[in-house]
Amino acid sequence: MSTDASHEVRPAVDSAAGRAPRNDDAGQQPGPKGGLRRKGLSERNRPLWMLIPGGVLMIIIIVVPLLLGIYMSVLNLDQYTLRKWISAPLIGAENFVEAVTGSPLLHAVWLSVSYSLLAMVVTLPLGIAAAVATQNAFKGRAVIRSIFLIPYVLPAFVVATVWRTMLQPGGIVDEALGTVGIHVGLWLNGPQTFWTLVLVQIWASWPFIYLLALSGLQSVDHEVHEASALDGALWWNKLRYVIFPYLKGPLSLAFLIGMLHHINNFTLPFVLFGVPAPSDVEVLPILTYVTSFQSFRFGLSAAMAFISLVLIAIPLFVYLRAVKLDDADTPGAKK
Secondary structure (H helix, E strand, O other): OOHHHHHHHHHHHHHHOOOOOOOOOOOEEEOOOOOEEEOOOOOOOOOHHHHHHHHHHHHHHHHHHHHHHHHHHOEOOEOOOOOOHHHOOEOOOHHHHHHHHOOOHHHHHHHHHHHHHHHHHHHHHHHHHHHHHOOOOOOOHHHHHHHHOHHHHOOHHHHHHHHHHHOOOOOHHHHHHHOOOOOOOOOOOOOOHHHHHHHHHHHHHHHHHHHHHHHHHHOOOHHHHHHHHHOOOOHHHHHHHHHHHHHHHHHHHHHHHHHHHHHHOOHHHHHHHOOOOOHHHOOHHHHHHHHHHOOOEHHHHHHHHHHHHHHHHHHHHHHHHHHHHHHHHOOOOOO
16 A cells, blocks of 8 residues: 555544544644644743743832832831831821821822823814824925924923023013013912923923824825815814814823823923922922922822822723723624
8 A cells, every 4th residue: 555545544543443633744733623723822822931021020120119119108117217117117007198188198189180181281282283284295394393393302301401491580481571561470489380380391292292193193094085075074074073083092092191191290390390399389299209308208208109109090090991992892803
């Protein structure tokens, strides 16, 4: 009998003997319908060991400091007990109670959320308008786009230093407003400090909205533009019914990231106003810094930091949940 004939008889003999058919081709397995499929990566044999370096790095940088911060928040840790902080008195939730009831934490949270929300409300239309204005090709578009990105690429320290110099009494801003008869008063100390922080934050962060809006505009299909032009749609109807639906996802992400960035922004108010900052701009990062490194209440500041982490995680969880629900509603998506 030839070799080909032996290959044809062997599966039948194996089946009659109660054994599973043997595949001579290496790297192949029986398919779900009796066919052969090539052996590859599946959900059960993925090389999870490749995640070890990133996992170890994440544990060292994120998990360990987080656990240390939680442990410090239940200790009476100050300048007297810092030398032997492991044996500092354990006081439980007293730091959390003091942070909520006996410190300006709630005021700082209100300031952080309100100034972040005001900045985002202004930067959203600015970024969208700039993206729409520079979407189509025209002479000098690359130069205009580069100029728009200047506030975003500059470090926050440089931005705060430049604005602090400009807003000094008798500085360039006071001189410019004085020529038209406007005398605002002190920018960096007094009742104007909150609006100064909002103004500088708007100038520094609107290009981020511009970038994400521009990326969303690039995804609009040219056929949609052509169809709306053939239908005679006005520019406002085109923006509302054609362009804005494409910008919903990028702008939602930009709004969330912008809010979280503003709430966590320490460099800008620290350099702009210094410490101790005026009470109108004592936002959450500044209050935590002052409590820790000026009042030396390390346990209390750890409790404040943990509370701020929880407050930040709430909108992030809501957004991620909404995105997951949107993906589940997509036809063909796994639920």
